[in-house]
Amino acid sequence: MNKRIITAALACLSFLSGCAADVSTPHEKLSFWIVPDLHFLSESLYDENSASFQYILSTNDGKMIEQMPEILEALKTEALAQHPDLILFPGDLTFNGEYQSLLDLRECLREIQSAGIKVLVIPGNHDIAYPSACDLSGDEPITTKNISQNDFTETMKEFGYENSISHADDSFSYTFEVSDDLWITALDANTEKAPGSLTEETLAWAEKQLNYSSKHKIRVITMTHQNILKQNELLYQGFIVNNAGTAAKILKQYGVTLNLSGHSHLQHTAVSGTLKDICTESSALYPLGFGIISVDADHRGMTYTKQLFDVSQTEAEKRLNETLNRQIMPFLKEKDIPQEKAEAMAAFASEVNLACFTGSLSDSSSYEKSEEWKYWQQYAGDSFWYLYLQQILQETAQPDSL
Template identity: 30%
Template sequence: MDRPIPGQQAPPNPPGRQGPAPCSTAGSTANSTTGTADPSASAAYPAVTFAVFADNHYYDPALGTEGPLFYQDLLRNRDIKLLKDSPEILEQALEEVTALKVDFLLICGDLTKDGEASSHRLLAEKLSEYSRRGLNILVINGNHDVNNRHARGYRGNRRQRGGSISGPRFAALYEGQGYGAALERDPASLSYLAEPVPGLWVLCLDTCLWQRGYREEGRLQPRTLEWAESLLDRARLEGKALLAMMHHGLLEHYPGNKKFYSAYVIDDFLSIAEILARGGVKVVFTGHFHSQDIARLITGDQEAFLYDVETGSLATYPCPYRIVTIDAASQHMHIQTRRITATAGRRRGFPDHAYRYCYRLAQGLAERKLRGLWVSPRDCRLLAPQVVAAFQVHGLGNEEKAEQALDLKGVSPWGRFVIQRKRALLEALWEQTPPPDNHLGIDLQTGDFRPPE
């Protein structure tokens, strides 16, 4: 048994209570029909191989990728992304998964930098080109993709309003990447149901709040949850195996994830994860935090489980994506991580370029944050690299705990005071909670995992 992240394991039955434990979080709007389902009765998964991308943040280069305002906005919006390279990175990744002849590809949201209409148009054209070549692509929206006030371009020393797209326009643009062939569409959101191979249903869940403009946080709206629950029931009746994808995290990926960065795990996450687990969804693919991490939930009565496989941003070093294979005979899922090591424009030296570019932005961001707290330039030089290291280590996955999370030698009393208030977060980011994050085997019948072969 792995050590769960605090709060990650649903509570056990209270003494004397029979049957499955109830959802633990108050205020859930879910009905109880799927909460009493017998997960062992869920259908067997068919043999399949698929790829998973997240947060590719495609950016139309014609909107401008240089100048002080561009960099100022990158730091202000915490955009540690290889935006200039994003079209070539995506193309390389699409080439690789096409060559592998995967059955389908999931893209877990944040398809564009900030929902710019021209970025979406170019991306939709590119994805359609690969769809025509036989790559079955399913997308879902991320928080950056729709009704985003940050959509803009840069001309010299001027910002230009870029114009974002609406929810209906998103579904229309990606008609060939999930929406057109959807078995069902949720009237209340951009969620839909796909059957990319016979016998396998993929619930593509819109966890974003685009109806209210740009929001970083995520939520499964009550009506969308009801819609999803009805499909869980139908899947059981029709003998369909279930997977899901969504942009925001469904489980915590480090101790205190929801407390430290509440916008990165959906509201009511434990009760919703438990509903999905009991309804037969065994693995959910997510993105948003730009990190490689896999977390597991086991229900309090040990009868159901669910994995949240979070994939790092394709546009941020080390530019990872996943290849997932299910063996029908053994009902084992094998998750493998690959990284982009070259693009058309950089056949050599791409990882080094990606690392240095992202590191420089991350360093600038950490310094900006610390300076905002009146930390001296000298203390910033000592502390910023340590802050960056914690996020980098978490982002790569399989964190190896440093002997000492923080070295405060030479730091002034004020610098120490400021960083001590962040110590719990930095230590949590260094924490490796099982299972392993990059390569993993999952027994889809028992929920056990095994280390990479």
């Protein structure tokens, strides 16, 4: 059902719209960037050498937290040079929901937007009422002000919500009119009253929007933080919107063919019937980069590509590898496996997992024939980790469906 996006400096997938745009006037080509899960931590809230920050680094999932100012600078430089029409930030803008992080990030987004590049944001689960917002400047983390739903709306309304043609009353969901035949509808599933779900009120609002757009042959691309479709058959709980089934049904009913999401921190496209959900990997993790949707002049054809930042890639790869090793070694040590083989199995799992996160695994046959995979079958064939790796390898052997 799924197929990984092959990520290279510019790996390209193309897909034709199933939605015909009924316009006779010529349009310009458009370019949208997708920058998910920045998890930006204000520089005023940590000291790189503090015990609390070092602890977070050693237990985190490989985010390049302290490199984020450099990554944002690279994003800004690229944006000003290439001048995309829109940059979408589908949530988890802040590290752990610190209000100060949101204020600092707003300055960067304002610089981009003031250059004539429209910035659209929605909140992620880390951005609203997150309980772990902390100052990491000292030995111990100290609680700092987090972001209420109202704080988020007030701070970020200039990025999409305020200039929308319509917005929901109970969430940061809105429709941005890109052109007379193309809308972007942002669907916020991270409200205080229903974290992780699209509320009934928001869904009713969305349905009204889509009913109008389908009648008027306006193509709609939706954006969510959590995924609308399962990006991994084994690991999807907590990654998809709680009521994703209902949401997907509505999107399909009204002819939406593309949803853009983040949250899972992996590069993957899920497909269900006519609907595709492209999950773009976190811009804070290896390989540090962002997605690009290029829209043809007739607004019918689109391509999705990745562009990588030319900063900190070596360190980011090392950090992600270490993170994956840290997760898998304790499991292998519990089993009675010779040390040398356990290390080979861990290295194998890290490599496959890394390829899964980055979407760079296009041919799994060499992995399946390897000695290391035989060790996995022999020593841990009944384990969750084995099933998880097997699922990745089997999926990538399927033909490309895009």
